[in-house]
Amino acid sequence: MKSGNRLLLIGALCVVVIWSETFISSKILLDRGLKPADIFFCRFLLAYLCVWPVSRKHFWAKSLADELKLFLLGFTGGALYFLAENTALEYSTASNVALVLCCVPLVTAILMSLVYKDERMNRRQITASLISFAGMVMVVLNGNLVLHLNPVGDLLAFGAVLVWGVYSLLVKTLSGKYDSIFMSRKVFAYGLISILPYFWFVSPLQIELKLISETVVWANLVYLGVVASMFCYVIWNKAMAKIGTVMTTNLLYCQPFFAMFFAHLIMGDRITWMAIAGTVILTIGMIRVERG
Numbered sequence: 692m693k694s695g696n697r698l699l700l701i702g703a704l705c706v707v708v709i710w711s712e713t714f715i716s717s718k719i720l721l722d723r724g725l726k727p728a729d730i731f732f733c734r735f736l737l738a739y740l741c742v743w744p745v746s747r748k749h750f751w752a753k754s755l756a757d758e759l760k761l762f763l764l765g766f767t768g769g770a771l772y773f774l775a776e777n778t779a780l781e782y783s784t785a786s787n788v789a790l791v792l793c794c795v796p797l798v799t800a801i802l803m804s805l806v807y808k809d810e811r812m813n814r815r816q817i818t819a820s821l822i823s824f825a826g827m828v829m830v831v832l833n834g835n836l837v838l839h840l841n842p843v844g845d846l847l848a849f850g851a852v853l854v855w856g857v858y859s860l861l862v863k864t865l866s867g868k869y870d871s872i873f874m875s876r877k878v879f880a881y882g883l884i885s886i887l888p889y890f891w892f893v894s895p896l897q898i899e900l901k902l903i904s905e906t907v908v909w910a911n912l913v914y915l916g917v918v919a920s921m922f923c924y925v926i927w928n929k930a931m932a933k934i935g936t937v938m939t940t941n942l943l944y945c946q947p948f949f950a951m952f953f954a955h956l957i958m959g960d961r962i963t964w965m966a967i968a969g970t971v972i973l974t975i976g977m978i979r980v981e982r983g
Contacts, residue, residue: 783844
């Protein structure tokens with residue numbers, strides 16, 4: 692792998708680390724009284740305002756078809772994904788949702804292999820991905836072998852998995868035509884637009900200025916909007932374009948480990964030997980995927 696691509700791979704791994712912590716930031720905001728859709732709106736609005744000054748040379752895509760694809764990027768990778776994920780947490784347990792969401796690399800790899808020949812994994816990579824998946828399951832379970840199934844929540848979580856797979860497919864079709872900053876700006880813009888019907892028909896936007904003025908609230912919103920959204924989406928989209936969608940998405944297998952680490956560091960959650968063993972297995976699988 693070229694040195695430039697290795698740097699992108701490291702950057703994408705840093706994105707996974709940051710995204711792993713966002714569950715804690717979101718939980719803090721939810722506990723303060725913000726709704727999932729409200730958090731998403733503030734997050735993407737901040738991201739759009741920050742990315743606009745460095746991506747204002749081109750406002751529209753080169754064709755109407757590309758503009759439609761960019762709208763679908765914002766709809767799938769923005770509004771639809773976050774609504775499905777956060778709503779799933781209201782119906783099912785965090786362990787169940789995390790376990791289902793970690794199917795993203797496998798589902799994305801399957802979708803990519805069906806559409807693009809250059810994204811098909813070889814046998815070694817398939818085996819390594821399955822090893823990583825097994826390690827990921829051990830990390831998510833973290834010693835708890837009993838899962839309380841909830842059809843509604845689990846189906847919503849799997850819907851989020853499919854939505855992110857579609858998002859990855861769309862990024863693949865546009866990555867050769869547009870830079871990652873332009874694409875990310877469009878994701879934020881159309882994500883905001885596509886969430887408006889939800890506020891109109893389901894639940895209105897409710898953001899109290901007194902609540903936002905609290906340090907813990909605005910600090911987490913800035914972190915989610917500027918760091919976890921603006922910077923991370925730009926790096927992630929560029930990584931998928933340069934080193935491949937499947938290779939980049941496989942890094943999401945590491946997300947449960949980092950989430951577990953942050954939960955232990957910030958919230959005092961326990962870490963079991965099963966989680967540690969799962970981390971070792973996951974790491975072995977990821978190394979084999981990279982070598983493949």
